[in-house]
Amino acid sequence: MRTMTWNQHIVKKNNKALVLQLIMEKDPISRADIAQVSGLHKATVSSLVNELLEEELIFESGPGESSGGRRPVILHFNKAAGYAVGIDIGVNYVLCVLTDLKGNILIEKNQLVNRTPYPTILGIVQNMVQSLIDEMPSSRYGIVGIGVGVPGIVNKEGCVLLAPNLGWTNIQLKMDLENLFQVPVIIENEANAGAFGEQQFGAGQDYQNIIYISAGIGIGVGIILNKELYQGKNGFSGEMGHMIIDINGKPCSCGSRGCWEAYASENALLEMANTDSLESMIALAEDRNQTSHKLLGEIGTYLGYGINNIINTFNPDQVIIGNRLALAKQWIEEPIRTTIQNHTLAHHQKEMRIDFSKLGKYSTALGVSAFVVERFIKEEVKTS
Amino acid sequence: MRTMTWNQHIVKKNNKALVLQLIMEKDPISRADIAQVSGLHKATVSSLVNELLEEELIFESGPGESSGGRRPVILHFNKAAGYAVGIDIGVNYVLCVLTDLKGNILIEKNQLVNRTPYPTILGIVQNMVQSLIDEMPSSRYGIVGIGVGVPGIVNKEGCVLLAPNLGWTNIQLKMDLENLFQVPVIIENEANAGAFGEQQFGAGQDYQNIIYISAGIGIGVGIILNKELYQGKNGFSGEMGHMIIDINGKPCSCGSRGCWEAYASENALLEMANTDSLESMIALAEDRNQTSHKLLGEIGTYLGYGINNIINTFNPDQVIIGNRLALAKQWIEEPIRTTIQNHTLAHHQKEMRIDFSKLGKYSTALGVSAFVVERFIKEEVKTS
DNA sequence: TTAGTTTGTCTATCGTATAAACTAAGTTTA
C-alpha cells in the first residue's frame, strides 16, 4: 500500500491546474485577476502562466482596458491546442463529433444503421474517426483522445460487458480503438456521459449534484455528485431503469418485474400506443390527437414516479431529463411536475430544479468528449 | 470567490493527518514503518511524529521486536486524549454513550421514554450528558464534542426540520446543545450516523461504497460513497423509505402511495401481524409459529425489492441492514437474498455483499461519536 | 508636468520535503 503523499510538486501541479481552470472558465482574464480571484500571489501566478504559455495551453492577446493604471495583458484558453473525438453509439445510429478543448463542435458525422453487430459498428466508427482526423486542422497536440458513449454496462477497464439493445456482450471496445488509433480512449455508459455533458456545457452548469435521466428506448441514469461522476464499485451505477416501481407489475426484459423502464421509456410508450415512432406520436399530439396526448401524459406521470424516488434518495440540486423523450417536453413536463408535487417529500422539493436537456442529441457525444479533454488537461498539467 | 489555493502549510497539514491516520489504523507501528507505508521520507515522518507527541495525540511505548537491527520505538494512538459523546434519540428511548477517540464505549446511559415533546427530551439529554461529564476520566482535551442522531430530516446547520415520529418541527438542536455545553455539536440523521458507525467500527470497515439501511419503525438510508458520507444538497439524502415500490399501493403517512416503508418497516410488520412488538413476533417465530415465520419472510421479501433498487442504482460494495429489523436476521435474510437473486441485474450482484449490522443498537450513537472525533482530529491537526 | 495607480517581473526569504551523513542499538558471522 502506498498512500497519497504530499509534497511541493503536488502543490505546484494543483496550483497550475487551478490557474488553467480559471483561465478556461473566465476566458478573457489577466494575471492580476487570476491572483485576486485565486488568492495566489501575483508572482506565483506569473510564473505558472508563463509555463502554460510555453505549453501553448493558453495564449496572450493585446492589452485590455485599464482600470486606472497599467493596462493588463489579456490571457485566453487555447481551445485549439488539440481536438477530441466524441462518439455516441445508439441503437440505430452512430454520431461522431470533433470538438475543440472547450467542447465546441467543429465537424459532425451522423450515420444511421439498421443492424448492430460489433464488427459492423467498429468498422463504421473507424471510418468516421479516420475522416474526422483527415479533416482536422493542424494543432500542437492533435487528437488528444477518443470518447465513446454506449447504451450498456461498461466496466472501469473500458469493456462493454452487456449492451442488450445492441446485442453486445464482453466487447473490448477500449482496447480495439486504442490499437486502431494509438490515442487514449474512454468508454462510458451513455447516461453517465450525457450527465457529464449537460453538467459541463448544458443545463447543469450551475449545479453540484445532478441526476441526469436518459429516457430513450430504455432508461439509464447518470449521477453527478459534487461535480464529479459517481460510477460505483465497478462502474455500473445508475441502472435505475431497473428500479422496481410496481412490485406486482409487468415483466421486464431483464428478468425482473415492474421495472421503471417498462413503464416510462420510449419502448413502453410505443408499446402502449401500438405505433413505431415517437416522432409520429408527437406529431399526432400537435394535431390535438387526444389519445396521443393522453399517452404522453401517462409516460410523464410514470417518469414522475421514478423521479420522486431519485429526489428522495439523492436530494439533488437538479434533475435533468434527456435523450429521446425530452423531445416530448411539451407533453410530459406538466404531468412530471404534478406527480412530484403530489408525492415527493416537501423539504426535498424546495430549491430543487427539474430541467430538460439543453444539448439534445449531443449530450452523450459532448460528454465523452469532455471526459477525454479532462483527462488530457490533467495529464498535461501533471507532466511538466 | 476565493478558490482553494495550495501552499506548503497545506502539504504539512495533510502529511500530518496522513501520519496520524496511519497510527490510528495500524496502532502498534514504528516511525520506520510509517515512512515505508506512506512513502514519506523518514526525516519527515520523524518531525511530524514529534509534533503529534507534543500534542499528546500519540504516545510512545518501549522498543519493539528487532528485525535484524536497532529495535524500533513503538507508537500508539492516544485514544484517551479526549472523549466524545454520542447520543441516539429514538422514538421510545434515549441512548447516550461516552467513547474514547477510537470509538470504544466507556460509559453508557439508556433511558426509556414514552412521550417525546422536545423540552422533555432536551432535559433528559442534558442530564445524561452532564452525568457522563461528571464520571469522565480527566484527559488532555476533555469532551471534544457531542453528536446526536435523530430519526428525521436534519439540515446542514444542525436544525431538525422534521421528525414525524418524535413530533418535532424546526428544532434548533445544535444551537441549544452548544449553548448548554460550550462544545462543538453535530446533528445527523439517524441512518446517516448508523452508516458511518458501521463503516468506521462495524460491518463496513473494508468497503468504500456502502448503503446502510436503517430498518426500524420507518426506513432511512445512509449513503457512504468513497468512504465519505453523501448528504445531498441540503443534507436530506437517503429518504428511501419514501421510494415508491408500488405505484398503485397503499397510502403512506407522507402523503404519497406505495412507499417502501409502508411495506418493509417494523411498523408495516406490526400492522400486518396485528401485534405490538417485534420481539414477540420473533419469539413466536422461534416457537415455530407459522404465521410469524411467514410474515417475517414477507418483510424480508419487501426489503429485498428496495435493496434491488439500491443495488441497481448505486452499484455499491456492500449493503448493510441495521436497526430494529436486523434483530430478525434469522428470518429475513433468506428471503432478502432470494429476492435479490431473482430481480437484480446479474453484473451488479457479483462481489456485492449483503451484511447485517455488527454494532446493533449502537450503530447510530457510535456513528455520531465518530463524526465528532473526525471533526476534532481534523481541527487539531490543522491548528498547530 | 507630477503624483498616484495598476500590472507584471525580479530578488530575497521562508517553510517544507528530501537526501545524505551520522548516531544508536541491535543481529549475524567468522
Added chain:
DNA sequence: TAAACTTAGTTTATACGATAGACAAACTAA
C-alpha cells in the same frame, strides 16, 4: 567475542515552490 552488517531514528545541508516586497512599465488624473 569482535567485526561486519542491519535497521531505527536524528541531524544537517539542499532543493523547490510560494510569498513578500522592491521595482519597472505603462497607464490615469489633476
